[in-house]
Amino acid sequence: MDFSPQTEPDQHAAFAQALAGFTRGRPVTVLCHFDADGLSAGALFARGLARAGHEPALRLVGRGEDPWSAEMGRELADAAPGGIVATDLGVRRDPLAPGVPTVLVDHHVPQGLPDGQTTVVTGYGQDPTPCSALLAYRCLAGVTDMDPDLWLAALGTIGDLGERAPFAELAEAKRRHGAKLLREATSLINAPRRSASGDATPALHLLMKAKGPGEVVSGEHPETAILQAARGEVKAALEEARRAPPRFAGQVALVQCHSPCQIHPLLAQSWAGRLRRNVVIAANTGFRPGRVHFAARTATDTDLVAFLARHAPPGAAGPAYGQGHRQASGGALDVEGWALFLGGVGFRGMG
Ligand SMILES: [Mn+2]
Numbered sequence: 001m002d003f004s005p006q007t008e009p010d011q012h013a014a015f016a017q018a019l020a021g022f023t024r025g026r027p028v029t030v031l032c033h034f035d036a037d038g039l040s041a042g043a044l045f046a047r048g049l050a051r052a053g054h055e056p057a058l059r060l061v062g063r064g065e066d067p068w069s070a071e072m073g074r075e076l077a078d079a080a081p082g083g084i085v086a087t088d089l090g091v092r093r094d095p096l097a098p099g100v101p102t103v104l105v106d107h108h109v110p111q112g113l114p115d116g117q118t119t120v121v122t123g124y125g126q127d128p129t130p131c132s133a134l135l136a137y138r139c140l141a142g143v144t145d146m147d148p149d150l151w152l153a154a155l156g157t158i159g160d161l162g163e164r165a166p167f168a169e170l171a172e173a174k175r176r177h178g179a180k181l182l183r184e185a186t187s188l189i190n191a192p193r194r195s196a197s198g199d200a201t202p203a204l205h206l207l208m209k210a211k212g213p214g215e216v217v218s219g220e221h222p223e224t225a226i227l228q229a230a231r232g233e234v235k236a237a238l239e240e241a242r243r244a245p246p247r248f249a250g251q252v253a254l255v256q257c258h259s260p261c262q263i264h265p266l267l268a269q270s271w272a273g274r275l276r277r278n279v280v281i282a283a284n285t286g287f288r289p290g291r292v293h294f295a296a297r298t299a300t301d302t303d304l305v306a307f308l309a310r311h312a313p314p315g316a317a318g319p320a321y322g323q324g325h326r327q328a329s330g331g332a333l334d335v336e337g338w339a340l341f342l343g344g345v346g347f348r349g350m351g
Contacts, residue, residue, distance in 0.1 A: 005125030036159025
């Protein structure tokens with residue numbers, strides 16, 4: 001794909017121009033991903049657009065939902081918004097809703113580039129690469145006063161890139177609020193995405209209510225207790241899963257768990273830190289009925305995307321199989337496909 005990285009002035013100009021093309025007098029639909037970066041970006045757009053005189057309508061895109069699905073297309077067409085802002089949800093070629101002016105604000109590898117009615121603001125290719133919340137903050141700061149919401153940009157940045165990410169906005173937020181408070185708020189906002197329900201609605205409500213990170217953690221809003229419970233649930237599930245010893249076939253270490261929580265990436269990550277000569281695969285048979293979800297991580301030179309492509313079970317691997325990058329990949333297979341995969345990797349009589 002022919003793609004050249006955008007500069008910050010490019011991003012400002014693209015966003016301002018797209019916003020000017022929105023139909024006034026109609027609400028603006030804001031679609032966001034459900035991790036700390038996506039939620040913070042969504043809250044930033046909702047707050048900033050309202051301040052700039054628009055009427056934002058937030059729509060969280062939850063676990064298992066595809067913003068480019070036919071269902072979402074119908075929902076957007078029915079809402080007939082004056083414009084759409086979709087953030088932290090990727091960049092693809094097709095329009096989200098034909099005929100509706102749209103801006104995609106994102107930092108993942110673009111899967112295709114749209115034309116015409118869809119504007120792309122992406123951090124992809126920029127060094128250092130800003131996350132979605134930071135892009136949201138910067139885009140809106142060109143349009144309205146965003147200073148009171150700087151902490152939201154920091155939450156998203158810490159969520160995706162860690163508290164040492166080299167951005168002036170993050171440094172300023174740490175100076176104002178302290179790294180510890182921002183870290184704790186980020187951890188709470190990120191908790192629901194791995195819980196059994198996967199429902200991040202309370203996290204988004206809390207980000208819309210709170211005037212700062214102190215209000216996210218204080219407990220003065222009822223959502224905080226819900227987020228704490230989600231975090232506790234995930235922690236307990238991970239601790240339980242970590243007791244199972246890995247099994248080995250050549251270079252591959254396999255850890256299995258059975259949990260409704262999305263703990264397989266955390267489990268793979270934690271074993272990859274200990275088994276530094278192995279490709280670690282953590283499989284979760286309890287996440288979706290009839291499916292085996294797995295995460296692969298490694299500290300070795302093995303390219304996991306190539307490894308998984310080499311071992312793809314014929315006919316069973318869908319589009320979600322083997323995405324990601326060299327050191328972090330994964331997928332989901334049905335039970336038969338999983339048994340084939342395990343056999344191919346060298347585990348006999350399992351599955
Ligand atoms: Mn992100």
